[in-house]
Amino acid sequence: MTDVAAAAGVSQSTVSRILNRKPGAIPASRETRERVERAARELGYRPHPFARALHGAPTMLLGAVVRDITDPFFAEAIEALTIECSKRGYSVVLGHARTTADEALALAGVLEARQCDAIVLVGDFRGERRLVADLRQAPVPVVALWHGSERHDRPFPTVTVDSRAGIRAALTHLTALGHERIAYVGGALRYVILDREEAYREFLSADGVGVPAGYVRHVPNTIRGGALALAELRDLPSPPTAIVAATDVLAIGIINAALAQRIDVPADLSVVGFDDIALAAGTIPSLTTVHMPIEPMVAEGVRIAIGETDWDWAAGNDPPRVVFDPNLIVRDSTAPRR
Amino acid sequence: MTDVAAAAGVSQSTVSRILNRKPGAIPASRETRERVERAARELGYRPHPFARALHGAPTMLLGAVVRDITDPFFAEAIEALTIECSKRGYSVVLGHARTTADEALALAGVLEARQCDAIVLVGDFRGERRLVADLRQAPVPVVALWHGSERHDRPFPTVTVDSRAGIRAALTHLTALGHERIAYVGGALRYVILDREEAYREFLSADGVGVPAGYVRHVPNTIRGGALALAELRDLPSPPTAIVAATDVLAIGIINAALAQRIDVPADLSVVGFDDIALAAGTIPSLTTVHMPIEPMVAEGVRIAIGETDWDWAAGNDPPRVVFDPNLIVRDSTAPRR
């Protein structure tokens, strides 16, 4: 910048003023401006963001803490986050909190140095007590995306989805198709997903049917987990005619295993997923699933994080909790009971 | 830092010296050191990385430009990158270059402001002429991972894999199983993948068999693309008994479609993938595929990027090209021809 000033024959502060001309600021003479702008262009001037940040300017860096980018759902979420951020001129710094031991790292890298203007938690971290505790006293805004419902206590603003409504939609769809023996497959450890299981239990109970023994399976959230669950369910004295999976990944595993065993999906077995990941539309049969409005949710999260909403971080108000509604996408993995 | 100095009753420069005590520096009195360290701890002092960067210190930020995190292979690569970086105290800033329009953004966010110490390109970007051109004159080191073979010109240090050897291993395996009618399914636009196709053609030609008409299919690199390719291949007058796919995603799509059509894999159709993504081991049947040594490759890339290798960025030497060897993992999707 000093170079630009020298080249243009003006003072360095003039350059600063001209180059980031603020809306309502004092104008500069056209002639000087042109000279400065040309000099800047010729010298290939690039502002040095750190020097700006030193004055309290935003770093335009957003920290994202994700459990597992390898999970297609979270990959899509991060993709959406990156896009949303770049629209607003922000960049995304990737944190990582796969194991508890990594928590510290995620913090050290992303936030400890408070180089980020805000932090976005992607996924459910209620299990990571230390992470959440540290984040509570983070010097920057923290927003949680898909953080499970916290009944007693809400540490940060949260954007989430009404999982229960999604499960209800799935079950309503299946019962409308005539299914009565409907099983549930989910992961034991993921808290958000517990909501889904609860919704399943409630629905079946309300119907007066109740949950048949062995109809709730807990497996790892992988393709293989889905296959495992299917094997267990088929071993039951009275196997289900339909399965609701807590995630698409599980549902795809179930379908894959079913096809490999020559079980016809959907004729002999209906399967509903949850998340509507990109993969879900491409499988054969394509997956009936609960669509997760990833983009709007991420956009809302970013908006809160960078302070584009009413909610005032400074004031001691209760952090907002924005709940989106998922909707069922009916494709080819469900059919009337036969 | 000033606060710490005040609290410890010493000058601020003393604090600086003590807190980042360098190996061969002048020692400080034990007593002062303790006082300073305690003060720092009590005040919860955290160094401000930007102020450091102002003095030429590394920002400990690594820019990653990825085409599509949603692709499981790249998701795993980014995961490995994040882990490798955090081991070394670096954080990863995510760029994004999905569409050509995004190129500019990827740069703006990740590097334009030279906030990153280095940039890692993940995937093949030879198509992105502007991106590559811009990157050539980036003020920081650029390393390309999985950037396809550049015959005439090597813009940056590159870490890649010997795709041809991988394809040869796959074909050798299949021919050993008695297969003669082996098709190839790949994407048209991805350059690295062209190497794979060439290797396929060469292998078949060398065998004196030649490539049967219609045995090379170009489809989008998705599950659905795989299904499409399978449909086309089955329509051929003499359909293949084995298929080599350029990626696991395609291979999985092929298997999924085959099962849905009651084609037995591997009894009636053998399928080999490429990449060995996590999904590949979990499908039924599990996928025979060419394993990509992601971790070592990423580690090497990072090492070059942060200047931990012999290669001197300043000197005008030819950028290094490190080529890893993939190896075939035989699982359940291949069997003797019947």
Added chain:
DNA sequence: TTGTAAGCGTTATCAT
């Protein structure tokens, strides 16, 4: 309208 000068938090170079 433009220039001068005082920081921002840190490191580095002097003296002391």
Added chain:
DNA sequence: ATGATAACGCTTACAA
């Protein structure tokens, strides 16, 4: 062994 003091590149009063 420690303390002033000058950078680093930029923003921002305040002066001219």
